[in-house]
Amino acid sequence: MEGGGMRGWYTAGVLSVFTNNKITFPVVYGISAGSINALSYISGQSTEESIRVLIKYTDDKRVLSTENFDKTGSAFGFDFMFGEMFHKITPFDYKKFFESPVRMEAGTTDMETGKAKFFGKEDMDDSFTVIRASCSLPMISNIVHFKGYNLMDGGYSQPIPIERSIEEGNGRNIIVLTREASYRKSMKPEIDSPTLHKNYGEYPAFIKDVLHRPQVYNNELKLCADLEKAGRAIAIRPSQPIKIGRCENNPEILWKIYQLGIRDCTALLPKIYAFLKA
Known part of the structure; x- marks a missing residue:
């Protein structure tokens, strides 16, 4: 499951269909927002009821704000998010998550090497x-220091896991994407080189990741398409463009994106069942 910021609500819709139909997999790989979605899916909480509550909080300044x-x-x-929301607002089922036989890996970027670093339960x-x-x-989040690694968003080293x-x-593989089939990234980096060198000059491999991300992402999209053609994958992707920014926080817009994920995945269910039985 790729990330994509608030486009991740599309993935949440897909996972609600999987949950409702008791479709499980031995292992789930998530990048960025995809890793958050994986938590709820494995704990059995990718339900419409839970999502409805979570979406209501997307415009809460405690979730995302300049403050x-x-x-x-x-x-x-x-x-x-991982405190009050996971413990009080929509209590996360830690027991079910950690005891589930479904393996999970969350992808990050090792800033020292520029390579993807995956972590499990x-x-x-x-x-x-x-x-x-x-x-x-980058630029709106702190570097995360964990087990001797300096880490940032996994989408800069392996956007689609x-x-x-x-x-x-x-x-x-079943691949969940958050861009429509025709989408390709512009070759212009989202952060310019001078800004990257000013803020992350001690991590040249990470700077290279950010500058080359469009090409890497487009190459991974091609790999997904090639796997589909070979009958080795099904890619679930939006049937129409999701025209929002990463930080969109309008609950009504996000609910529509979630519903799009439900509709698209539901339409593919016969194909998915046939693929899983083959």
Whole structure:
């Protein structure tokens, strides 16, 4: 499951369909927002009821705001999300998550090497530092220090974790994307070189990741398409463009994106069942 910021609500819709139809997999790989979605899916909480509550909080300043950035250096309120939200507002089922036989890996970027670094359940606790790292975008989030690594958003080293899955020996994959089939990234980097060198000059490999991300992302999209053509994957992707920014926080817009994920995945269910039985 790729990330994509608030486009991740599309993935939440897909996972609600999987949950409602009791479709499970031996292992789930998530990048950035995809890693957050993986938590709820494995704990059995990717339900419409839970999502409806969570979406109501997307315009809460404790979730995402300049105030958070001014106070903590991160626009995202990870302490609130993995604290009050996970413990009180929509209590996360830690027991079910950690006892589930479904393996999970969250992808991050090792800033020293520029390579993807994946972490499993054994690396997680109730603060979910690994997930925070997977979602920490440059310029609006702090570098996450964990187990001797300096980490940031996994989308800069492996935007779609399909290579990791293949590397682990999985010959057939269900891939959840948050861009429509025709989408390709512009070759213009989202952060310019001078800004990157000013803020991350001690991490040249990470700077290279950010500058080359459009090409890497487009190459991974091609890999997904090639796997589909070969009958080795099904890619679930938006049937129409999701025209929002990473930090969109309008609950009504996000609910529509969630519903799009439900519709698209539901339409593909016969194909998915046939693929899983083959």
